[in-house]
Amino acid sequence: MIKKLDSAGRVVIPQSLREKHNIIPEETELKIEDKGNYIKISKIPENTCAICLTRKGEIEYKDQFYCKKCIKELVSQVIDE
Numbered sequence: 001m002i003k004k005l006d007s008a009g010r011v012v013i014p015q016s017l018r019e020k021h022n023i024i025p026e027e028t029e030l031k032i033e034d035k036g037n038y039i040k041i042s043k044i045p046e047n048t049c050a051i052c053l054t055r056k057g058e059i060e061y062k063d064q065f066y067c068k069k070c071i072k073e074l075v076s077q078v079i080d081e
């Protein structure tokens with residue numbers, strides 16, 4: 001599938017793909033990564049850690065999920081000060 005950006009730099013994800021992957025406009029978060037010779041756009045799975053975006057978020061705080069490793073790193077920075 002080849003798509004062109006519009007004049008504002010946006011690309012439209014076709015409706016069939018949005019439906020298949022349950023991508024909801026203005027709600028679903030997408031991760032955009034520079035992979036060197038290409039750009040990867042992926043849907044962030046539900047309950048993914050809001051900091052590292054890779055591990056499962058086990059701790060919920062103010063409508064966001066965080067993994068224990070990121071929480072430990074944050075806490076250690078606060079305690080070290």
Ligand SMILES: [Zn+2]
Nearest residue numbers: 049052067070
């Ligand atoms: Zn994390």
